[in-house]
Amino acid sequence: MSEIMELIVPCYNEESCVDLFYEAVRELADGDLKGVVDIRLMFVDDGSSDGTLAALKRIAEKAPEGTVHYISFSRNMGKEAAIYAGLKHSTGDYVAVMDADLQHPPAMLKDMLHALKDEGYDSCGARREDRKGEGAVKRLFSVLYYHVINRMTVVELTPGSTDFRLMKRQMVDAVLKISERERFTKGIFAWVGFNTKWIPYHNVERAAGKSKWSVKGLFHYASSGLIAFARAPLRFAVWFGGFSVFAAFAFAILLLVWEFGGFADVRAVHIVIFLLLLFGGLCVALLGLAGEYLARIMSEVKQRPIYIIRESNLQEEKD
Ligand code: UDP
Numbered sequence: 001m002s003e004i005m006e007l008i009v010p011c012y013n014e015e016s017c018v019d020l021f022y023e024a025v026r027e028l029a030d031g032d033l034k035g036v037v038d039i040r041l042m043f044v045d046d047g048s049s050d051g052t053l054a055a056l057k058r059i060a061e062k063a064p065e066g067t068v069h070y071i072s073f074s075r076n077m078g079k080e081a082a083i084y085a086g087l088k089h090s091t092g093d094y095v096a097v098m099d100a101d102l103q104h105p106p107a108m109l110k111d112m113l114h115a116l117k118d119e120g121y122d123s124c125g126a127r128r129e130d131r132k133g134e135g136a137v138k139r140l141f142s143v144l145y146y147h148v149i150n151r152m153t154v155v156e157l158t159p160g161s162t163d164f165r166l167m168k169r170q171m172v173d174a175v176l177k178i179s180e181r182e183r184f185t186k187g188i189f190a191w192v193g194f195n196t197k198w199i200p201y202h203n204v205e206r207a208a209g210k211s212k213w214s215v216k217g218l219f220h221y222a223s224s225g226l227i228a229f230a231r232a233p234l235r236f237a238v239w240f241g242g243f244s245v246f247a248a249f250a251f252a253i254l255l256l257v258w259e260f261g262g263f264a265d266v267r268a269v270h271i272v273i274f275l276l277l278l279f280g281g282l283c284v285a286l287l288g289l290a291g292e293y294l295a296r297i298m299s300e301v302k303q304r305p306i307y308i309i310r311e312s313n314l315q316e317e318k319d
């Protein structure tokens with residue numbers, strides 16, 4: 001029996017895309033990948049308000065038995081939730097996550113599979129080489145964001161990396177061990193490690209319909225990535241506050257020298273500056289410190305695994 005490659009496809013109001021997507025996948029399954037792997041589809045309807053679910057049901061009905069599955073959410077829960085649900089219910093030996101709008105070309109799956117099967121990689125992702133069709137502002141924010149998040153966090157995000165990737169079962173199981181609620185999938189993929197190959201491709205415009213991202217949604221996505229993985233802002237608060245307290249004492253010494261050395265008169269405003277520096281700094285530093293404790297509580301609550309084994313010769317530690 002040949003191995004199974006399962007494609008997880010989050011869909012939110014994609015009625016104009018899902019049929020096109022299915023056709024593209026069929027073409028691949030009957031073409032380049034025929035006899036190499038069996039392709040299964042797992043559509044996750046993320047609470048669409050259009051005819052997406054009906055279209056998915058139609059596709060599942062006409063497709064060969066057991067090759068197309070769908071899950072439909074009770075409301076829009078977000079792409080990250082849809083990806084998690086899809087991964088959780090997946091059973092394939094190779095599992096891919098990809099968009100329904102054909103911006104993630106199914107034809108790339110062939111090279112991705114080659115990387116996993118023949119080159120020994122655990123996962124293979126698509127990296128956009130250009131951002132044609134995207135506004136300059138979005139592009140600028142994206143570049144800045146990767147710069148900041150890579151400096152601030154332990155995980156290394158590849159600039160231009162997309163959510164389109166194919167993984168081996170072992171990596172999917174590792175991703176599923178991370179059961180936190182606020183999911184920043186891109187960071188989680190990076191966090192679990194394993195060897196990832198990046199294949200560059202040119203940005204493709206969506207097949208039909210409109211992007212589902214609003215500015216607010218993107219902002220929330222970006223900040224949840226930072227909050228889930230970065231502690232640097234808290235450290236900054238501690239350092240900044242500490243520096244202010246230090247400056248307060250230095251200023252106090254200066255005032256004493258002024259007063260007793262007879263260089264200048266110490267006025268009320270000087271005392272106010274001293275007090276502001278001292279108490280302002282103390283407040284900020286203590287807030288940062290309290291934040292550090294919160295971050296630690298958050299990390300315990302998340303219950304991420306302490307380590308993930310890629311291989312070993314111990315039978316009992318294999319999973
Ligand atoms: N999506 C989703 N839930 C959402 C928003 C988007 O499942 O709340 C899906 C959407 O149907 C598509 C993928 O996530 O398959 C990427 O969305 P989109 O194409 O709108 O994003 P963009 O390509 O513009 O970044």
Ligand code: MG
Binds near residue numbers: 099206211
């Ligand atoms: Mg898209």
